[in-house]
Amino acid sequence: MSDAVIVVALLLTAASATAAVAQRDPARQALVLSVLGSVLAVLFTVLQAPDVGLSQLAVGAALTPLLIMLSVRKVRRRGRTHDAAAKDGAR
């Protein structure tokens, strides 16, 4: 029985990893990465590593997505102000 839950967790991890690579837009990738982080935490639990699971939850579910989303926001905001400046210049 414990094998079944390990297999399910492993397959979910592999699928999330594939999805995280396949999502080419960073914001959407961040969503998948946060799911990957939570799934990894569950995998670590079934592999009897609760300490590592806690760590992965803390990093994967909140910290990394927050960092990536802040980067995405900065890059986008930069693009917007530059477009606006370019328009001002054209006018």
Next chain:
Amino acid sequence: MAVNGWILAATVCLGGGGAAALWGVTTGPPARRVVAQNMTTSALCPALLLLSQGYGRPAYVDLALLLALLGPVGTLVFARLLGDDLEGGRPSAWGLTWTAAGLSAVVVAAVCAATGPGRAMVKLLVVGALLIAGNVIASRALSGGFRGVRGG
């Protein structure tokens, strides 16, 4: 380990919920993806509670506690910082939200019943409360919680 109903339930919860959440988070419009991301918490947190019970390790409840705390925080991050993408197609998945909340409540009640009264039960109830409140609030935030956010 003999057939263990708790682990079986956790497997179903993890497999079904996880696969559905993963499918939801990789397809469809941005708004739906965030909803699916929120549902990940609601699917995985009960699974963690069931696993803790199945392995006979009350110490594992800490994981569920942390996920119940941080999962909604993660969703709020997306709701806040994806503001522009969510414009227009404001998701309102209240049916799904309340189903997930119901599932969480059932799991917490079952695990509580198996644990018996005591400090462990208080912790479980806190996890349940955080999970359901977080889930509902995150849904609320997605359906327009950060309407006025621009520069901040």
Next chain:
Amino acid sequence: MHHLLPLLVAVPLLGAALLVAVGHRLPRIAAEITGFVVSGATAALALVLLLNSSPPMVEWVGGWLPVGGESVGIVVVGDGPALGMAALVSLLTLAALAYSWRYFEEPPRGHRGAFTALMLAFQGAMCGFAIAGDLFNAFVFFELMSVTAYALTGYRIDDAKAVQGALTFGVVNSLGAYAMLLGIGLLYARTGELSMAKIGRGLDAAAGHGGPDALVLASFVLVLTGLLVKAAAVPFHFWLPDAHAVAPTPVCMLLSGVMVELGVYGVWRVYGTVFAGPGGIPAADLTRALVTLGTLTAATAAVMCWYQRHIKRLLAYSTVAHTGLFLVGIGVLTPEGDDGVALYIIGHAGVKAALFACAGVLLDRYGSVDEHTLHGRARELRTTAVLFAVGALGLAGLPPFGVALGKAVTEEAVGGPLTAVYVAASAITAGAVLRVTARVFLGLGPRPQDADSDLETSGAGEEPETAGLLSRIPDTMTTVPALLLAAAFAVGVGPGFGDLVARSVNEAGSGGAHASVHWTLPGVLLGLASTALAVALGGLAVTRPHWTTAPDWARPLRRLQSGHVGDYVAWLLMGATVLGALALPGVLGG
């Protein structure tokens, strides 16, 4: 005495932490003096420990001494090579800190000690890697070294090239480190141990009489991929020119002078302790892998070096070429080869750091490191010109520089046609440096024509690293390269120094055999030959530029260096496969 070994890591890190804690309250000069003192204290500690390293010291951190041969702690090794690398790292850090004395124009607001603190953390990380005797611990310090190096490389955030080079550096090196960690995981699965010596014994025990299998091969390939990325062997080398060309000059001195060499040292240490036994990779396979990759590295980088006009990039390629020579030297697995490479690394560190320091002078004086636009402009910098020329001759292996002694010993050890690789690679790279000297400092020859502008990085229009362009070169910026060159000279002429190095290297590894190191007639002649060849090449390039312009067959080679991080990652995978293929026969045969 052995209890002091971990302090080589702790002292610089403590210095870094204290600088950050109180840095914003200190005047700049106090922060710099603190950095200098801490770095110097570490250097002194390393030297004291080095003098006491015979017989080699071993320390179990946390006092977890082995019980019945088994320990749960981390072992730290204090033998000659480890402490020698730590001492070299510390002395070079000291030199780099002295060179950057009041150097950067404005330290980040509220973080006055940040640059010095990062340099100290870098020093601590490199010392930690050098003395690591535990494979996972080596990985941890490998990562610490990388992380500080990324931050230092991208330090000048106003410079578009700097941040790009730092990111390429970061992605490729991190991937290499993860490959290394996968390899460590495989080794742990097989042997259940983490200490290098215990893993080696575990592999031998697991193999029995059967020899290595696919798992040993895979772990060997993965661990070496990580180390060779750091050592910048072809085809893992692409990140290095991009990073070294853009890092601040004091950082370049450390990156080229010791960090890359630590990768070579890591290969030597890991092979010698983990994979050298009957359960590891057979010697013939290691020799095939390292000699092939090393020769390829030396050849590719020498050609690329010749066609650079960006002076720092040129120096970076010369580092890659010399790393190839180091790899060949340790690849032949003879005591003489190890001794030669040890001396070669010491001499090269001094010479290369001095050359980078001189390039930094050009950058801060003229805001350019482009050979073409600087043509004849640096005639006024007489001292720097002399230093640059002496450095070039030292790089070529002019006796009695330390480089020449190390190279001569290594050449004798590798023997045969590989000697030609040594002579040619050092002559070409030194010839390129001499060409730069002649054009930039003496204004000889016609002004070179710009060509292939889509294929090269020019190096013109760079931001100086100081507050505005320098009108006068500070004394520290000439004294430091002079001292470094003097040290490189002393390595070659110091009576008994070569033998001292050889003895401590052979005591630590090389199967207990002891080789003696001294100047020989063929060695001196080969050194003179490569110097003469370098002078001839340099002269030819200046007087007959059209004879030495890029031929068509070099174009695809140059195009490979595309600056695209995706290409580099693909090459990394390819390199791992090639490494596996080169080491495969022994596994199949066993």
Next chain:
Amino acid sequence: MMHVLPYLVAAYIFLTGCYGLATSRNLIHAIGCLAVCQSSTYVLLLAVGYQDGATAPVFSDLRPGSRPVVDPVVQALTLTDIVVGATVTALLLALVLQIAKRHGTVDPDELRELRG
């Protein structure tokens, strides 16, 4: 199958991450792929330390010796590894932000300054 599946999953994740990294058109995405690569090391290490029917070596709610326990060393290694991963991600993202400012793009195909 079960006795190699976790290792194969780790290898698969590493290679998938490498593929994404090599073909990425957005540097932020590339950093995400690097994080995926790294998660393969977590899976490998923990799979190596697992033991059938054993539980975590945490004795706050368990009498020592009453049940077999899994290998604690790999767990400590993985913890270190996770910290390393998070910090490297942060540092590289900081560099990407500066690239976005200085080059005006985060597409590696458009970064054409360092070559030759």
Next chain:
Amino acid sequence: MNRLRLVLLAVGGTGLAALLVAACLGLPGFGGRSHPYGARAVHASLTRHTANTIASVNFDQRAYDTLGEMSILFAAVLGCVVLLRQARDEHRAQPQPAEVARPVRRYALIVLPVALVTGLYVVAHGQLSPGGGFQGGVVAATALHLLYLGADYRALERVRPLAVFETSDALAVSTYLVLGAAGVLAGTSFLANTLLPYGTFNTLSSGGTVPLLNAAVGMEVASAVVVLLANFLDQAVEIEEEHGS
């Protein structure tokens, strides 16, 4: 050029995949019983009265690795501070107040203390139950950012004196190093856990220096994450480039 990359990727990836699969087949089966180092570590942990073996490995047996780990975090945060500093051609814009729906705001303000307490709990029980300085530190630091999510950036800035966090980050690293060096001064080894009594098994003060090192790491991680996020938030919210640059 692009084709070359795909070819390299295909060949290199296939080669590496073959190698890795061959290696996986040679590994001892998943779930095997032979873990010599692990068994020794469990034994050592029990002799030192540390209930959580992972904490014992992290802060006692292999505390030197943890020193490297926290230095990586320290160096990376310092690196981010340096890399994300305000460049010459940038200025700071005042962040605008945000309009947050009331239930969300209320949730954030209620969960904030809960999360802080949870973080501290996870740190404090590190040597007993799953958790420890790193996990708890991240939770505590993330909790603080609920203020940003529930209110706005200005509210967060008011409760976040950045210089204090930077200093405490560095001081926590120094504490760890000084605790380690105390072993050398006492004539034993660096990071030796022989200076304090090991206490009663499964209590908060058990394990000798383990709780102290654990607390130092917790403080370091919490401060470091706050500083890290502050730098990213500044970039995302406040720092703007001069137009036309």
